[in-house]
Amino acid sequence: xxxxxxxxxxxxxxxxxxxxxxxxxxxxxxxxxxxxxxxxxxxxxxxxxxxxxxxxxxxxxxxxxxxxxxxxxxxxxxxxxxxxxxxxxxxxxxxxxxxxxxxxxxxxxxxxxxxxxxxxxxxxxxxxxxxxxxxxxxxxxxxxxxxxxxxxxxxxxxxxxxxxxxxxxxxxxxxxxxxxxxxxxxxxxxxxxxxxxxxxxxxxxxxxxxxxxxxxxxxxxxxxxxxxxxxxxxxxxxxxxxxxxxxxxxxxxxxxxxxxxxxxxxxxxxxxxxxxxxxxxxxxxxxxxxxxxxxxxxxxxxxxxxxxxxxxxxxxxxxxxxxxxxxxxxxxxxxxxxxxxxxxxxxxxxxxxxxxxxxxxxxxxxxxxxxxxxxxxxxxxxxxxxxxxxxxxxxxxxxxxxxxxxxxxxxxxxxxxxxxxxxxxxxxxxxxxxxxxxxxxxxxxxxxxxxxxxxxxxxxxxxxxxxxxxxxxx
Amino acid sequence: xxxxxxxxxxxxxxxxxxxxxxxxxxxxxxxxxxxxxxxxxxxxxxxxxxxxxxxxxxxxxxxxxxxxxxxxxxxxxxxxxxxxxxxxxxxxxxxxxxxxxxxxxxxxxxxxxxxxxxxxxxxxxxxxxxxxxxxxxxxxxxxxxxxxxxxxxxxxxxxxxxxxxxxxxxxxxxxxxxxxxxxxxxxxxxxxxxxxxxxxxxxxxxxxxxxxxxxxxxxxxxxxxxxxxxxxxxxxxxxxxxxxxxxxxxxxxxxxxxxxxxxxxxxxxxxxxxxxxxxxxxxxxxxxxxxxxxxxxxxx
Numbered sequence: 001x002x003x004x005x006x007x008x009x010x011x012x013x014x015x016x017x018x019x020x021x022x023x024x025x026x027x028x029x030x031x032x033x034x035x036x037x038x039x040x041x042x043x044x045x046x047x048x049x050x051x052x053x054x055x056x057x058x059x060x061x062x063x064x065x066x067x068x069x070x071x072x073x074x075x076x077x078x079x080x081x082x083x084x085x086x087x088x089x090x091x092x093x094x095x096x097x098x099x100x101x102x103x104x105x106x107x108x109x110x111x112x113x114x115x116x117x118x119x120x121x122x123x124x125x126x127x128x129x130x131x132x133x134x135x136x137x138x139x140x141x142x143x144x145x146x147x148x149x150x151x152x153x154x155x156x157x158x159x160x161x162x163x164x165x166x167x168x169x170x171x172x173x174x175x176x177x178x179x180x181x182x183x184x185x186x187x188x189x190x191x192x193x194x195x196x197x198x199x200x201x202x203x204x205x206x207x208x209x210x211x212x213x214x215x216x217x218x219x220x221x222x223x224x225x226x227x228x229x230x231x232x233x234x235x236x237x238x239x240x241x242x243x244x245x246x247x248x249x250x251x252x253x254x255x256x257x258x259x260x261x262x263x264x265x266x267x268x269x270x271x272x273x274x275x276x277x278x279x280x281x282x283x284x285x286x287x288x289x290x291x292x293x294x295x296x297x298x299x300x301x302x303x304x305x306x307x308x309x310x311x312x313x314x315x316x317x318x319x320x321x322x323x324x325x326x327x328x329x330x331x332x333x334x335x336x337x338x339x340x341x342x343x344x345x346x347x348x349x350x351x352x353x354x355x356x357x358x359x360x361x362x363x364x365x366x367x368x369x370x371x372x373x374x375x376x377x378x379x380x381x382x383x384x385x386x387x388x389x390x391x392x393x394x395x396x397x398x399x400x401x402x403x404x405x406x407x408x409x410x411x412x413x414x415x416x417x418x419x420x421x422x423x424x425x426x427x428x429x430x431x432x433x434x435x436x437x438x439x440x441x442x443x444x445x446x447x448x449x450x451x452x453x454x455x456x457x458x459x460x461x462x463x464x465x466x467x468x469x470x471x472x473x474x
Numbered sequence: 475x476x477x478x479x480x481x482x483x484x485x486x487x488x489x490x491x492x493x494x495x496x497x498x499x500x501x502x503x504x505x506x507x508x509x510x511x512x513x514x515x516x517x518x519x520x521x522x523x524x525x526x527x528x529x530x531x532x533x534x535x536x537x538x539x540x541x542x543x544x545x546x547x548x549x550x551x552x553x554x555x556x557x558x559x560x561x562x563x564x565x566x567x568x569x570x571x572x573x574x575x576x577x578x579x580x581x582x583x584x585x586x587x588x589x590x591x592x593x594x595x596x597x598x599x600x601x602x603x604x605x606x607x608x609x610x611x612x613x614x615x616x617x618x619x620x621x622x623x624x625x626x627x628x629x630x631x632x633x634x635x636x637x638x639x640x641x642x643x644x645x646x647x648x649x650x651x652x653x654x655x656x657x658x659x660x661x662x663x664x665x666x667x668x669x670x671x672x673x674x675x676x677x678x679x680x681x682x683x684x685x686x687x688x689x690x691x692x693x694x695x696x697x698x699x700x701x702x703x704x705x706x707x708x709x710x711x712x713x714x715x716x717x718x719x720x721x722x723x724x725x726x727x728x729x730x731x732x733x734x735x736x737x738x739x740x741x742x743x744x745x746x747x748x749x750x751x752x753x754x755x756x757x758x759x760x761x762x763x764x765x766x767x768x769x770x771x772x773x774x
Contacts, residue, residue: 037594040594041594041595041596041597171521173519173521174520177518177519177768178768178769178770179518179519179768179769179770179771180518180519180520180521180768181770182770182771182772183512183515183516183518183519183521183523184519184521184523185772186512186515186523186772187510187512187515187521187523187524190510190512216770219770219772219773220770220772220773223772223773224772340593341593341594342593342594342595342596345593345594375689376544376547376548376550376551376631376689376690376691376692376695377551377593377631377689377690381544382540382541382544403521404521404522404523404525405521405522405523405525405532405536405540406522406540407521407522407540407543407691407692407693408691409519409520409521409691409692409693412689412690412691412692412694413691414544414692417522417532419525419527419530419531419532422530422531423530423531425530426529426530452530454508454527454530456508457511458511458512462512465771465772465773466511466512466515466771468771469515469518469771470512470514470515470517
């Protein structure tokens with residue numbers, strides 16, 4: 001072996017006269033990843049379609065145990081690696097410890113892997129195992145297995161029940177204008193949207209502004225007795241300050257990545273999240289549950305922060321889910337098409353990434369939602385979003401976004417609309433969270449909850465507010 | 475082959491059909507499109523609120539309006555900036571003749587050869603191609619000028635923004651900037667913000683002001699961004715830059731944008747720095763009328 005010309009490779013695969021070599025597990029994982037621009041940008045992608053297919057065959061033969069023996073980011077350097085390995089549950093893992101990556105795919109698809117068994121398995125699966133198996137799964141595999149993974153969370157309503165789809169009402173405004181925000185909120189509520197959360201990305205990102213918006217949403221939720229929760233998507237340290245100053249915080253938000261260096265660039269670490277979670281729990285504002293965290297992720301963030309350690313972007317993304325599950329979030333949202341074409345070039349790459357993220361998140365036990373979205377410089381359009389929304393609806397996605405007419409006038413990108421969510425409900429029979437569904441009936445927003453039929457009339461409770469604004473004209 | 479249908483069998487649209495004597499009284503007029511009582515809220519926001527619905531779907535007219543807006547945004551990204559025409563138009567402006575000392579603009583290109591490469595390789599868009607680099611090096615060596623400011627106009631993600639806003643903004647800026655030794659104005663194709671630093675370094679300019687087409691939104695395909703860097707050098711991050719965003723007639727108007735840019739340029743010159751340490755206090759004297767603060771009409 002010492003004199004073998006291929007000894008620089010930990011993995012080798014011989015096809016006829018040719019030998020394909022892969023330097024290490026990270027290299028093998030990256031080259032086995034379905035093609036996407038971000039991995040090409042990082043210089044880690046397979047150089048040919050054949051090399052990718054060979055990498056997938058080679059990866060399929062890797063025993064799952066190897067992921068426990070060989071950290072892709074050094075244990076000493078990275079607190080997320082330490083979190084993954086220290087919290088790993090060997091008993092749960094014993095269900096699959098005899099399998100290779102390829103055998104794991106067969107097992108997940110088999111009737112052995114029931115919803116109950118998959119729930120038991122969760123703490124035994126590491127993000128790297130989930131990422132590895134996803135790389136050799138087709139889209140339909142990702143959908144089928146994700147649908148078997150049931151993840152229930154709760155705060156003022158119950159999210160993630162089978163046959164349900166929740167929506168985040170996202171009433172963003174480019175100047176945080178309260179009238180503009182209220183207009184989008186009213187529009188969303190009357191289109192039966194907002195059971196996952198009413199969540200605002202603030203245009204001005206500071207403690208004072210976050211407090212103003214948190215109070216505004218809290219007043220609306222209380223006034224109309226809406227069984228939902230609010231969130232301002234500001235930095236976790238801002239939310240901690242908001243709580244200290246007495247703001248009525250429901251959920252704590254943070255964007256998270258899969259390496260410590262990524263999160264350093266975001267300005268937080270695991271201790272910050274623990275502090276924030278404790279602060280939010282101390283307010284005790286949940287009525288039916290205590291999941292107080294809302295995380296957002298997205299492939300490409302690690303590379304964008306120069307913190308990918310030579311890994312492919314999907315493996316980095318899956319590692320972020322280890323961070324998320326440590327803090328029992330109410331919602332995790334992969335913002336799949338927001339980052340731009342240098343990471344996910346077109347509708348095909350965005351679709352694949354959305355399904356991978358949803359599958360990996362669900363397998364690891366997360367309440368996984370997806371911001372089905374694109375920017376105007378990506379090769380994607382509304383039809384691509386229709387496709388991904390439908391696929392995710394079939395896969396049992398926990399929640400999607402809802403915004404007036406798909407157009408986010410603050411973040412300048414397109415995501416799913418209130419109308420889109422109703423489309424998914426109708427074609428797939430997916431209900432909102434039960435407490436919110438009951439509120440929609442009580443408020444006469446839905447005329448028929450079973451058929452998702454909206455009332456033609458303006459519900460009485462909203463008459464007064466609307467008259468105040470537009471003087472009774474319609 | 476069309477079948478003849480007796481006219482009497484076609485339901486009249488203004489009458490509910492069928493009208494059986496025992497049919498329940500129809501109280502709501504059933505139209506394919508349901509308008510929203512709150513559609514007038516549109517007056518208070520650019521968000522697409524109150525669109526109404528056909529069943530639960532977006533009505534045809536709003537669907538088509540959305541597609542037009544998306545088409546304009548795509549065109550803004552993919553239409554090539556005509557730097558020759560823009561350069562010529564600049565030279566023809568009376569205000570520009572003195573200001574630029576009648577010096578023809580330099581036309582440059584990044585290392586991204588085409589739009590598809592540009593979109594996938596931001597690293598290529600941040601550096602000049604060899605020919606452009608050579609052109610600037612020659613210019614620097616042939617003059618012994620110490621430029622105070624290099625103005626670099628870049629297509630970025632919206633050629634529309636650059637075409638529409640560059641000349642009026644520069645005219646507004648020229649009202650403020652006198653007595654600065656300006657480098658020839660540079661036009662760059664397939665460029666990102668950081669390519670301004672490459673230009674600044676090669677021209678040995680003290681400061682660079684980048685004008686670049688911003689990522690187009692559906693309601694703003696024509697938004698120009700301004701980035702200022704003191705002593706721009708290859709490899710500088712955003713932390714070294716000051717940004718003024720959304721310059722366009724429906725956003726930050728030219729006079730305001732020029733006033734802010736001039737404020738930052740002056741501050742940068744006197745402090746010899748830019749970026750996070752340089753704060754935009756150009757609005758500190760503006761008194762905010764709090765009585766006009768918007769209200770949450772959903773409660774109160």
